[in-house]
Amino acid sequence: MDTLIQQGINAISLGAIYSLFALGYAMVFSILGVLNLAHSAIFMLGAFFGLIAIDQWSLPLWLAFPIAMLGAGLVSVGLELVAFRPLRRRNAARISQLISSIGAAILIVNITQLIFRQIYNSTEAYLPRDLIPSDPIVIESLGLRVQPVRMLIVVIALVLMVLLQYLVNRVRIGQHMRAVAFNQRIAALFGINVSRIFIFTFFLAGVLGGAAGMFYGVVFLNVTPFIGEDVALIGLTAIVLGGMGSIPGAVLGGFLVAGLQIFSIVIGGSSFRNAVVFLLLFIILLIRPQGLLGQPESTRA
Amino acid sequence: MRKVCLALSFLLIGVLALPVLAQDMETPQMGWWDECATPENLPDTVTIGVVFGLSGPISVYGGPQQQAVQLAVDEINESGYLGEGTTLVAMFEDSAGDAEQAIAAMTKLVEEDQVVAVIGPTLSTEAFSADPVAQENGTVVMGVSNTAIGLTDMGDFVFRDSLPExxxxxxxxxxxxxxxxxxxxxxxxxxxxxxxxxxxxxxxxxxxxxxxxxxxxxxxxxxxxxxxxxxxxxxxxxxxxxxxxxxxxxxxxxxxxxxxxxxxxxxxxxxxxxxxxxxxxxxxxxxxxxxxxAWNIASPDPLSEVWVSNYQAAYDATPDQFATQAYTGAWLMATAIRCGDSADRTAVRDALAAIQDFPTPLGTFSFDEDRNPVHTPVVQIAQNGAFGVLGAEE
Amino acid sequence: MDAVLTPLLDILRPIGITEPVLQFMLVNAILGVSIYLTLHAGMFSLASAGFMAIGAYVGALLTQQSDWPLWAALLGGMAAAGVIAVPIGLPTLRLRDIYLAIATIGFGEVVRVLILNFDDIAASVLTTLQGERVRFRLIEGARGIKGIPTLTETWHLILFLIVLGYLLTRLHRSRFGRAMAAIRQDETVAANMGINVVYVKNMVFILSAVLAGAAGVFSAHLTRIITPAAFGFDKAVDILAFAVLGGTSTWIGPIVGAMVLTAMPEVLRFLKEFRGVFNGLVLLVVIVYLPGGLVNPAGWSRLWQRLGRAQTASPSPSTGVD
Structure with a gap:
């Protein structure tokens, strides 16, 4: 029982990072209908900017966070301008946009690799160990040991998610985003500046991806130019599982994937955890092809 | 028993390093300066190929390995190990941890660039795909981080200086x-x-x-x-x-x-x-x-200490085991070229296979008849942020 | 064949394309065609990497363990991939677009995990059956199958591609080929026209799997070792890039795309540590300026016009919403 609760906590803190990362994928998809495979590179940049801010500029953590998020958001806007907008202008197939995002991802990762070499003379670096108090909170009665930072991450992640939900549903620019997601042409007719909405969406997606990357760096301390590759597939799975383009779906998907992975470890199948995740994904897709919280395809424009 | 072995090997190192120590008491120097005469028949440049994973996640290991080989090559050239007027050149190629790229890199080095011998690749899986290219071309290939079983069974030109697990x-x-x-x-x-x-x-x-x-x-x-x-x-x-x-x-x-x-x-x-x-x-x-x-940063071996401080001075970083094995590999290769007094591929192979009791940062090093390394591994326990010999603390 | 090949390699070698590189280019060309088939029938399937793994493992076991000749192992690997494609395709191909892509990626991931754990699974099954602990080593998990004989020769690949090209030309002119094109245009309309959509889609999926299986067999007999890591998510995405960079309007496109993308890292070796940056840059620039891919005359002429316009220094057309 004790282990089960402990594992539950593990799942929640991992799920928070996955969800935050998946949100960025989901937002871009809901608006453009395109997968932005460079989002994993943005995630990595979040961790990288955080590392630079803390390790090179000696900034405190609370200042490094917004820097990492802002930096990742700006690069994400750059992606829209360089890899997506020119293709949309040429009416290119969505699949071409997918490939251009791969090209952009390769570019970002390789440039970061060069910068890593310059600064650290290696392709990995560590955040300082004393960055966050690592003494775990011990709850003897339950036999639990919880890292405060992990709980903090869950809290911050949830706050960011609620803020996002508020923004999309209650604030004007969020309503414009939903209008553009529903139908670009109609939105343009209503006087919405569609390209500005695109930029704003990429910025938000980048900020969330950057936050996820920064969390990842803070919890695990190890940062390399390749950490994005580890979450790329997980993020994709999460949004498909939750329902493409659905914001609550991405959050649910992220927690579900983390929960499933950890559940497979608990039942003694750590070697099979990704197979378990994908089998469930497969079954869900067969029953509900639009994902758990997604709308059926016909209602989307 | 192990301690006796260890003591004996230190003694051996001491004896072997004695002539060098006599030249320069401060820093022991690597190499068989006296066992082999200064070569006279070498061309102006001797090029060896090096295949490491220099990009992608594997570069965490491949990067330091490249620096280690470059450091060794610089030392070899500065000290005139291959004789007056002969420069050792290391030609680096990236394999990115990928079997196909490893084959392509090996083919380029061995068939196009006609290197004398090759060091690498970083991963065993790369070695299993790329080493046969060198073997088929009668070129020495020496793994410096390949620990998989059966690696050197691929042929008589396949060596390694990394102890298998x-x-x-x-x-x-x-x-x-x-x-x-x-x-x-x-x-x-x-x-x-x-x-x-x-x-x-x-x-x-x-x-x-x-x-x-x-x-x-x-x-x-x-x-x-x-x-x-x-x-x-x-x-x-x-x-x-x-x-x-x-x-x-x-x-x-x-x-x-x-x-x-x-x-x-x-x-x-x-x-x-x-x-x-x-x-x-x-x-x-x-x-x-x-x-x-196979090696630990806390090794008391004098050559190891010199190596660590030289690496730190050159790159402002601490070398790991794979970098140490890469450094040792470059010196072994240079020693084979020196002792064989030839840049001929087969001569290098024969001279390399003949290396016995060579002092290195890994300890006293020999190749066995299967071209696998022979030297004493260390078992250590970490205490207060440093490694020490296991069992010694009690 | 050597009379053609030797001079060809003499031309290619100075730019970094040695015979093994050419061989990988040709193997990847087969993979490009494999994914092209599904894309051409309107299916966004990323299953080729998984079927390639199946072909590679079956083929390697047949030549190494059972001493089959390459041609027989090739047929075995292709058959295995094709047979497995049936139960995978039937339920999966109902999905569309990105959902199909993810489901097929999931298939590849499951294949990878099964290869990693195959020996353990077999060992535990045998242990339960025999009542005592059994050790089982056949496909070696992450260690990979080692020492696979290098039976693939360049002319095998060239011959295979020539035959494939001939068959593809025939296919496109056939009823089946037209049915594929119709499904890509609009599935519902195609069904109304009396096309058996489920049959056509599944057949195409199987054909695509068979080709990926063939590429796997050829590849395993070039790389000498196969590990599950070589057939993961990265490979699936690479294969997609072959087809899209080359252009999916004709079957030549994916072949060209595969060969260019495979040759590029080798040709760019002189750039040393800047190789990866250029690789990404080239991919990005090519796709942005030629969204239809390299083999797409309309795209080139449009690019040519744009360049011409740029020279006459006319301002770029104002942009509204696309």
Whole structure:
């Protein structure tokens, strides 16, 4: 029982990072209908900017966070301008946009690799160990040991998610985003500046991806130019599982994937955890092809 | 017995290094300066090829290896090891950890650039695909981080200076069992990586040989960072020790997360845990980490100390075991060229195979008849952020 | 064949394309065609990497363990991939677009995990059956199958591609080929036209799997070692890039795309540590300026016009919403 609760906590803190990362994928998809495979590179940049801010500029953590998020958001806007907008202008197939995002991802990762070499003379670096108090909170009665930072991450992640939900549903620019997601042409007719909405969406997606990357760096301390590759597939799975383009779906998907992975470890199948995740994904897709919280395809424009 | 061996090998190093020491008491220098005459028949430039994983995740290992070889080449040229007027050139190619690129890089070096010999590739899986290219062309290829079983069976031009796991781990387990009185352990290993899986194979065999029970086995994948789920499952059985077959980045996480979960017992690992970053990054958590490895940063060998300080001076970083083996590999290759007094591929092969009792940072080094390395591995335990000999602290 | 090949390699070698590189280019060309087939029938399937793994493992076991000749192993690997494609395709191909892509990626991931754990699974099954602990080593998990004989020769690949090209030309002119094109245009309309959509889609999926299986067999007999890591998510995405960079309007496109993308890292070796940056840059620039791919005359002429316009210094057309 004790282990089960402990594992539950593990799942929640991992799920928070996955969800935050998946949100960025989901937002871009809901608006453009395109997968932005460079989002994993943005995630990595979040961790990288955080590392630079803390390790090179000696900034405190609370200042490094917004820097990492802002930096990742700006690069994400750059992606829209360089890899997506020119293709949309040429009416290119969505699949071409997918490939251009791969090209952009390769570019970002390789440039970061060069910068890593310059600064650290290696392709990995560590955040300082004393960055966050690592003494775990011990709850003897339950036999639990919880890292405060992990709980903090869950809290911050949830706050960011609620803020996002508020923004999309209650604030004007969020309503414009939903209008553009529903139908670009109609939105343009209503006087919405569609390209500005695109930029704003990429910025938000980048900020969330950057936050996820920064969390990842803070919890695990190890940062390399390749950490994005580890979450790329997980993020994709999460949004498909939750329902493409659905914001609550991405959050649910992220927690579900983390929960499933950890559940497979608990039942003694750590070697099979990704197979378990994908089998469930497969079954869900067969029953509900639009994902758990997604709308059926016909209602989307 | 082991201590006697160790003492003997130090004695041997001392005797072998004596002539050099006589020249310069301060810093012992590598190389067979007296065993082989200064070569006279070498061309102006002798080019060796080097295939390492210089991009992608593998570059964490390949990068330092490249620097180590470059350092060795610079030392060799500055000291005139290959004779007046002969320059050793290392031609580096990136294999990116990929079998196809390793084959392409090896083919380029061996067939197009006509190098004398090749050092690398970084991964065993790359070596199994690329080394036959060198073998077919009658060119020496020396692995400096390949630990998989059966590597040198590929042919008489395939060498390695990296001890296979099978010659390190059994000693580690035997010694740990004796000192710590192990009865049951939990095993955690990476099962999607050749290096960690081979290590696991040998660990399981060694544990069985020493009658240590395995309470639970858990796996992880390369790039994993959260080991809490696996560790929680393993620790539920209250093992006497955790046996971990992992590479450095994962090892750091495993060690710190195990300690965070309240585990205070020993953590036993292979080559992968033997990286400076493991000690630096896990801090106090590393207390009680036991590593059996071909080489350790704490090695008291004078050549090793010189190597470490030279590397630190050149790159402002601490070398790991794979970099040390790469450095040693370059010196071994240069020694074969010097002693063979020839840049002919077959002559280099023969001279390399003949190397016996060569002083290196790894200790006194020989090749056996299968072109595998022979030298004494070390079993160490981390205490207060530094490695020491296991069993000596009590 | 050597009379053609030797001079060809003499031309290619100075730019970094040695015979093994050419061989990998040709193997990847087969993979390009494999994914092209599914894309051409309107299916966004990323299953080729998984079927390539199946072909590679079956083929390697047949030549190494059972001493089959390459041609027989090739047929075996292709058959295995094709047979497995049936139960995978039937339920999966109902999905569309990105959902199909993810489901097929999932298939590849499951294949990879099964290869990693195959020996353990077999060992535990045998242990339960026999009541005592059994050790089982056949496909070696992450260690990989080693020492696979290098039976693939360049002319095998060239011959295979020539035959493939001939068959593809025939296919496109056939009823079946027209049915594929119709499904890509609009599935519902195609069904109304009396096309058996389920049959056509599944057949195409199987054909695509068979080709990927063939590429796997050829590849395994070039690289000498196969590990599950070589057939993961990265490979699936690479294969997609072959087809899209080359252009999916004709079957030549994916072949060209595969060959260019495979040759590029080798040709760019002189750039040393800047190789990866250029690789990404080239991919990005090519796709942005030629969204229809390299083999797409309309795209080139449009690019040519744009360049011409740029020279006459006319301002770029104002942009509204696309």
């Amino acid at each position: 099978s010659s390190v781990i059994p000693g580690t387990i035997a010694q740990a069992t004796e000192v710590l009185g192990l009865e049951k352990v939990g095993v955690l290993y990476g099962n999607d990586d050749d290096f960690t899986l081979s290590g696991y194979d040998v660990f399981v065999q060694a544990l069985e040989d020493n009658n240590v029970a395995i309470t639970n086995e858990q796996t992880f994948a390369r790039g994993d960072v959260d080991f809490n789920p696996q560790l929680t499952a393993l620790l539920a059985d209250e093992p006497d020790a955790l046996v971990v077959s992992a590479l450095a980045a994962e090892a750091v996480q495993i060690i710190t997360q195990a300690r965070d979960l309240g585990y205070e017992g020993p953590i036993i690992g292979g080559n992968g845990l033997n990286s400076p970053s493991v000690l630096e990054q896990s801090g106090d958590a590393s207390n009680g980490v036991i590593v059996g490895a």
